[in-house]
Amino acid sequence: MSTSTTRPNPSTDAAGASPAELGVGMRFSIHPHTDRFVDVILGALADVEEAGLTDGLTTETDEVSTYVGATTAPAEQRLAAYLSAVIAAASRRSGGGHVVVHVLLSRGCPGETTCDLSVTGLPDAEPIELEPTGITAAAQWSLYPLLDAGGPASASNNGDDNGNASSGDHMAHIESAIAAAHGRGTAATPAHYATKLTGDIAEVLATAVDAWAQVGAHVPHVVTHLTISVGSPTQSEG
């Protein structure tokens, strides 16, 4: 078992940490519902690489999913642009058929359990900007601010120069994110354990990635999951 978790330790200072040091990245899997799924997946991955969208990213595909880590800023912009393009490419290559992409975006814990949760000077969130794809998606979205409970055993709330880095209750962060999604018009209806988002693939992704980065300005370890569906026979157009 390879684990290396740095416990909260006010002496560690990660101000100016690179996206790679913060572990800003994602895992995603593409599910074309067609007999030609291998060609669609490999073709879509090749399309985004040829378009130069892997610049500043490191990618690794295994039998379950593809890992994409951001090595240089702007990390969130690079990840979102890659993801938007790969979903659109898979949709195109499947002839507008039913494709679902599942994505996990993470920051603050680069490995399986490798974290430095004592970071200070967390980066401000820069809103991402994506070209519309022209493809409507229906998605289900969940956001997980991974706080630590206070008490004598935790030093994460000791008021360093990023005093609110681990503060607050996790539902408040989630409620703010959902309110922002309603504000931009992508949040459709509440669901058990998730928020339904509809809109252009680019708008749906921007909603989730912006929210994840905004929580990441205050909470070191934040994960968000999105299940994005296009071309579903039962999908109501947004």
Next chain:
Amino acid sequence: MSTSTTRPNPSTDAAGASPAELGVGMRFSIHPHTDRFVDVILGALADVEEAGLTDGLTTETDEVSTYVGATTAPAEQRLAAYLSAVIAAASRRSGGGHVVVHVLLSRGCPGETTCDLSVTGLPDAEPIELEPTGITAAAQWSLYPLLDAGGPASASNNGDDNGNASSGDHMAHIESAIAAAHGRGTAATPAHYATKLTGDIAEVLATAVDAWAQVGAHVPHVVTHLTISVGSPTQSEG
């Protein structure tokens, strides 16, 4: 926006709360990589219903996923048995083809943001028991204990009769779960943001569901995500 979050409040006592009150349930989506995906999905859902595996559960399928809520105990056993059967049924109905199932298991927050995080007397975890399916799966698994940071604004660590209900740091819970997975032989290799699990579908699910329920004995709001792949052309048999 429909939200109703009960903030930590020591006067609320949910001892003896039903699985429905605790919001023990899941969302899952089935992705058969075949032109016959509609028949495979609807057939698998019908198979488990006919087998009586929806007893004690409430289900609702929308355009992105299926929600399954547990209404009566044993909640975790019912959810895991349903899930194991539906994945095996989808694999059979696709002729052993490539099927991926994504699942989100949640407890502590029944709706979109509807939570009562002040529960006391959280239920002990009963280990689940599943018949082997004979089908080997490769999975990626992530576990999210959703704690609240301590401090004056939070009353969740005030030492009620379930004093450790919200205590600890979230990575310690995750590390314990991964150690347990290694102990039962399903944990394969660490990955960025996830642990790879391999084994019979039933063993992979038991690993994740047991871990989620065990954390749920101490932390009110816990979510786990699993991406489970069977029949992949690039899958190494476990």
